Amino acid sequence: MKHIAFLLPFVFLLTLPACREAPVEATPVSDAPVVSLADRKAPDELFGELFRRVQMERIYPDGKTFVDMIPKASPEEIMTAYAAEKALENFELKSFVEEYFSPPVQPESGFSSDASRSISEHINTLWAVLTREAGADEGAAGSLLPLPNDYVVPGGRFREVYYWDSYFTMLGLQAGGEHQLIRDMVENFAYLIDEVGHIPNGNRTYYLTRSQPPFFSLMVEVLAEVEGPEVYQEFMPQLVAEHAFWMKGQEAVSETVPAVNHVVRMPDGSLLNRYFDEGRRPRAESYREDVLTIRESGRDSQRVARHLRSGAESGWDFSARWFADGKNISTIVTTDIIPPDLNSLLYKLETTIGAHHPDEQTAEAFTTAAENRRAAVEKYLWNEETGAYEDFNCDLGKFTGFLTLATVYPLFVELSNERRAAIVGELLAEKFLAPGGLRTSLVDTDQQWDAPNGWPPLQWMAYRGLKNYNENSVAEDIRQRWMDNNERVYENVTKMVEKYNVEDISLEAGGGEYPVQDGFGWSNGVYLRMAQEDARGIR
Structure with a gap:
């Protein structure tokens, strides 16, 4: 059955662990049909030289500002105007940007903190302030991806929904009785899985190449606690699809190419996962920072960019856990590392599907996958000497020690x-x-x-x-x-x-x-x- 095609026989081979990959073009993360959201381009793709100048000249202190701005004309019109005006003696970059782009949308809430409120009253008042309405769309050239339902944003510079943040937000919504908003957000993430093939880091075009820690099964669990177990059946197609995204390329791993996309084949033939962003250029929202890191590293620019982007997929952007020397970001090696956090969440996803899938054979297959993952985590990621579950560097074949x-x-x-x-x-x-x-x-x-x-x-x-x-x-x-x-x-x-x-x-x-x-x-x-x-x- 197609639902259990992900299960590979575990072959026990005595080979050294490694993260050697197939050529980067060889195995795309998704072979799903092109759809509207997935086909949208990020600001660095749309605005080329203009984008690079704005970010490198730092006309805005926060690199996220420009990528969240809203174009007032088509990218073609803006770039034509830029080509004509940039050589003029009186050309001023910031003035040009302000002429052709509107500032990022920051809704006026009228909210001000009231010290007389208790902390819980303050939080419950904030839900409305942090909620964004469904359907907000800045056009195909804007970076915001529209969603069908309302959603809660983190706050501050984060003007969009974020994947793993949202699970912990939902815990508070559950405690406060905001049950409809929980459903709205779960449906939004299911929509993204259907439209994009995975849940992106956030609903921005520049986040489309990566996901974040896979908490969707836990979100469905929260909704099931509120509405009942039938919720698992409602969202089962998306749970299975999310698993397929994280396991994409498993058929291609081998003794000679043990790592493809998120999947890594361990020495005994078992499969574990790593963070992996398919992009190979500096992050649009942190372009200047990434360019400087790449320069400092003296390493292959595309590989360092991928390590940086994959670190962002982990949600831990950044920690010295991803650095080869344990100190400097220029030594980042995220895709060489098998992390216990990611593999634990995928175990939870597999056990959830195994417990609730209506097809008995498929349920059994996912339960077996979870058992195999548990065994691999306990074998490779538990360090008896330190008494901890640790990151394992699959290129070096040992714990990182961090x-x-x-x-x-x-x-x-x-x-x-x-x-x-x-x-x-x-x-x-x-x-x-x-x-x-x-x-x-x-x-x-x-x-x-x-x-x-x-x-x-x-x-x-x-x-x-x-x-x-x-x-x-x-x-x-x-x-x-x-x-x-x-x-x-x-x-x-x-x-x-x-x-x-x-x-x-x-x-x-x-x-x-x-x-x-x-x-x-x-x-x-x-x-x-x-x-x-x-x-x-x-x-």
Whole structure:
């Protein structure tokens, strides 16, 4: 049956692990028919030299500003005007851009923080502020992809929906009784799978070449908790299609070419996955930063660009976990790394399909795939010496040695076992737990997904994962410290922010390619869901 074609026999071969790939043109990520959304071009493709000048000359401090601007004319008309005017003595680049592009849409909400509100009242008031209406379309030359239903954006510079953020936002919507908005967002993501072939990083043209951590099965699970188990049947075609996207190219992997797209063949013949963006040019939204990184690296520009883009697909953009030297982004090697977080989420996707697919043979096939993945994760990604699930460099055939909170994912999806969960709990308590919650890694590299920063999704998954294995004491300590940190910041600035400094709770979080953002979707969601766990109720 076509539904079980993804299952390959596992051949046990004694070969060294590697991430050698087929030629980059050989296996496209998607062979689906071209459709309107998928066919839209990103600003760097549409505006060529003009785009490069705007980004490299930094006429806007944030590289995301220009790619979110709305063209007032067709790309052909704009580029014709640019070709005619750029050589003029009085040509001024920013004036030209402002003549031919409108600023990014930032709806006026009329909202202002009210210090008299409790933190939960503040969050519940924000849902309407962060919600964008269905159908917003800036035209084929604009970067925004229209969606059929309303959706929640994170906030700040993030004016579009984001894939993995949205799961944690939904936790808060569920806690606040915003059930229709949960359905709207799940339907939007199903629509993107149908139209594009996968859920992009976000609903922008410049995100079409990559996805983000695959949380769709968990979103469907949230909706099923609200509406009932029939939801699984409604969205089963999209669950299967998402799995097909992440497993695309599995038929092409071999002993000599062990890595194709997201799929990597391990030495024993089992299959695991990596992050992989099909693009090979600097990210449009971070063009200048990527160009400078590529120059500094002295390496093949297309390979470095792919590593950077794949790091963005991971959601951890960026962390030293992706760097060969553990320090410098110029050494980034994302596609060489088999991460426990991605493979845990794919295990969850496979178990979900296996548990709910109406065809018995297909359900059994996905259950077998999940069991095989679990065995491979436990074999290759568990490091007994460090007591953690670790990133495995498949090019070098060894662990990276870089400990991060990715170790909690196998607990979160119940892939682990009681003994290893207890060991992870001890590791978190001894090395990761700080006054304000869990630090993301054990090193401060000036990257935002490292110490001293703590991130809402990782706090929730650590808490929930430990609870899954009755490691309740550490779990509760994490929850209380994180909520206290959120409340302290709220008392000081009347805001919920994207990430928090967990080591020095008097300081703001930092690092990364942009300032700390407020809003903020997943912070709101995790706080409300954690508060729901509290015997005292919503604070």
